[in-house]
Amino acid sequence: MRQSIRLKLFLTFLLTTLLLVSGMYVFMRWSLDRGFSEFVKSRQQERVTALIESLSDYYADAQSWEPLAGDKQRWIQLLWQSDPRHRHPPLAVLEQAQNEPVDLWPPALADIHRNRRYTPLELSVMLLHADQTVIFGRADAVRQLALEPIRHQDRIVGYLGLLPGKPVNQPGEIRFIEGQAKSLVWIALLMVLLSACLALLLAYMLGRPLKRITAAAKALAVGRYDIRLPVESSDELGRLAQDFNQLASALEGAEQSRRRWVADVSHELRTPLAVLHGELEALQDGIRPLTPEAVDSLLSDVRRLNRLTDDLYQLALSDQGALSYRKEQTDPLAVLRSDIASMVAEFDNKHIRVQLFNRLPKAVRIYADPGRLSQLFRNVLNNSAKYTDAGGRLDITVLQKNGQLVFEFADSAPGVPEPEMAHLFERFYRVENSRNRDCGGAGLGLALCANIVQAHSGTLSAEASSYNGLTIRITLPVTP
Numbered sequence: 001m002r003q004s005i006r007l008k009l010f011l012t013f014l015l016t017t018l019l020l021v022s023g024m025y026v027f028m029r030w031s032l033d034r035g036f037s038e039f040v041k042s043r044q045q046e047r048v049t050a051l052i053e054s055l056s057d058y059y060a061d062a063q064s065w066e067p068l069a070g071d072k073q074r075w076i077q078l079l080w081q082s083d084p085r086h087r088h089p090p091l092a093v094l095e096q097a098q099n100e101p102v103d104l105w106p107p108a109l110a111d112i113h114r115n116r117r118y119t120p121l122e123l124s125v126m127l128l129h130a131d132q133t134v135i136f137g138r139a140d141a142v143r144q145l146a147l148e149p150i151r152h153q154d155r156i157v158g159y160l161g162l163l164p165g166k167p168v169n170q171p172g173e174i175r176f177i178e179g180q181a182k183s184l185v186w187i188a189l190l191m192v193l194l195s196a197c198l199a200l201l202l203a204y205m206l207g208r209p210l211k212r213i214t215a216a217a218k219a220l221a222v223g224r225y226d227i228r229l230p231v232e233s234s235d236e237l238g239r240l241a242q243d244f245n246q247l248a249s250a251l252e253g254a255e256q257s258r259r260r261w262v263a264d265v266s267h268e269l270r271t272p273l274a275v276l277h278g279e280l281e282a283l284q285d286g287i288r289p290l291t292p293e294a295v296d297s298l299l300s301d302v303r304r305l306n307r308l309t310d311d312l313y314q315l316a317l318s319d320q321g322a323l324s325y326r327k328e329q330t331d332p333l334a335v336l337r338s339d340i341a342s343m344v345a346e347f348d349n350k351h352i353r354v355q356l357f358n359r360l361p362k363a364v365r366i367y368a369d370p371g372r373l374s375q376l377f378r379n380v381l382n383n384s385a386k387y388t389d390a391g392g393r394l395d396i397t398v399l400q401k402n403g404q405l406v407f408e409f410a411d412s413a414p415g416v417p418e419p420e421m422a423h424l425f426e427r428f429y430r431v432e433n434s435r436n437r438d439c440g441g442a443g444l445g446l447a448l449c450a451n452i453v454q455a456h457s458g459t460l461s462a463e464a465s466s467y468n469g470l471t472i473r474i475t476l477p478v479t480p
Contacts, residue, residue: 009206013199018192025188032180047121051082052150052160055127059152065127069135072102079122089122105136106163126161137161209237213244225252272305325369325455329479332366332373332405333358333398339377340396343385350390352411359399366405367479368456376452377407379445380472384411393467400478404458407474412467424462425450 058068058078068074076097080089096107106123126137126145134142135158145161212229219227227248229241279298282288340354347354384394392412399406416424425446453460458476465471 007203010199010203013202014196017195017199021188021191021195025184028184029181032184044121047082048125048148048160048162051079051121051125052148054078054082055150055158055160056152059150059157065129065135065158068127070102072097072105072136075105075127075136076122079125083122093123103134103136104138106138124163126163128159128161130156130158132159206237209241213240216244216248220248220251223255225255269305269309272301276301276305325372327367327369327456329365330368330370330373331363332368332407332476333360333364335370335373336377336396336398336407339374339381343378343381346382346385347394350385350388350392352385352388352390353393355393355395357395357397359397361400364400364405365479366456366476368476372452372455376449376474379449380409380474383445383472384409384470387411387414388469389413392469395467403478405476405478407476408471409474410465410467410471411469412465413469415464415468416462416470418464421462421464425460 055078059065062068068078076089076094093107097105100107105126126141127135128137128142128145128147129135132142132147137145141163142161144164145159146164147159147161149156150158150160209229209232216227216229225248228245231238231241231245276298279288279294279301283290283294288294337356340356344354381394388394388411394409394411397406397408397410399408450460453474453476456476458474460475461473463471463473
């Protein structure tokens with residue numbers, strides 16, 4: 001049977017409270033009984049001392065125990081005179097004592113002893129001679145006695161024997177201690193009841209956010225990425241709700257990126273395919289003659305489609321970490337110069353002036369893949385060649401800063417609006433709103449550059465250049 005978290009919390013709180021209350025009750029009852037017993041013993045010791053003094057005074061007057069030995073009535077009077085609250089013995093004690101031998105003490109009051117929790121002092125003492133023979137007592141119980149000496153003129157003239165057992169206190173005090181014990185029971189029951197109510201409240205308060213999190217997790221599992229949890233506290237549950245909201249937001253963003261990715265890929269593939277389809281139909285229907293120019297146009301569209309699929313493949317491999325890298329000690333400046341030389345024709349066609357400024361005090365080598373490094377530089381150069389206005393410029397600066405090798409590609413107008421800077425390295429993102437491929441590509445080059453730089457433990461950023469264009473900054477670690 002599956003139990004809810006609220007029931008588990010309630011049972012946990014209630015069980016903890018029961019253990020605490022039970023432990024407190026047992027400890028307090030033990031402490032109360034122990035303290036009361038010590039108090040009663042102290043009171044009894046005072047009475048024993050008073051009784052010994054009384055017996056010592058009697059011996060001083062009589063100079064012997066003989067007058068007392070045959071006078072059981074006088075012995076009973078001496079016993080009860082030691083109690084300042086009760087000067088007279090109970091009638092049942094007198095009647096039973098008269099029916100027994102004169103030296104037998106205490107009387108056989110079975111019913112009285114059975115109904116008492118404590119034995120009265122008067123019924124738990126015996127009087128012995130100095131040689132420990134019985135004056136008033138029971139011969140069979142002498143070995144059980146705790147003897148208290150009775151002295152006269154610095155010599156022992158007799159013993160007061162105490163039978164084992166709990167000493168009695170006054171009936172009012174006994175009723176008080178029993179009332180306290182009952183009160184402890186009721187207090188413990190009341191505390192358990194209050195704790196059960198409190199446990200129920202706490203289980204509800206703690207179970208409610210957990211129940212909401214469970215429901216939200218189920219909604220998230222079925223694709224409802226817009227679900228959010230209210231953050232009502234700053235404790236662990238509040239932080240859990242915040243983390244859940246961040247997770248839901250990340251999943252929602254990932255889902256939107258996936259849908260945008262699918263839509264963009266479909267669009268990028270559909271457009272060149274549609275152009276090829278239209279041109280081939282025109283050739284087939286005889287609307288357009290099959291000339292070398294028509295073949296070149298078809299080949300150009302095929303190459304563009306091939307570049308797009310190749311970029312998609314490279315980017316997918318890079319995302320999965322499957323893009324191969326063959327790193328070695330490399331001179332990045334030599335790679336950059338070679339890439340610039342290979343693209344001179346493209347820059348010359350648009351009359352873009354390219355200048356390389358080497359600010360390195362000496363040759364620097366880095367641990368990198370020369371092929372991927374060339375792919376990185378060519379993508380950045382190609383981006384500048386396509387977007388920079390004719391007659392513009394591109395300044396490439398290489399320098400070393402804080403143990404890092406920095407490449408800055410600063411071109412001239414047009415620039416990129418500040419809000420769009422952060423999106424430049426997103427796949428399929430292009431600043432211009434149109435999809436005209438005469439102006440730009442599919443928007444995958446810089447996204448691939450970001451992955452290549454990351455694989456080399458570097459950074460890639462963009463900012464406005466001093467020529468009203470764009471500056472792409474690449475930072476790579478230098479080999480020690």
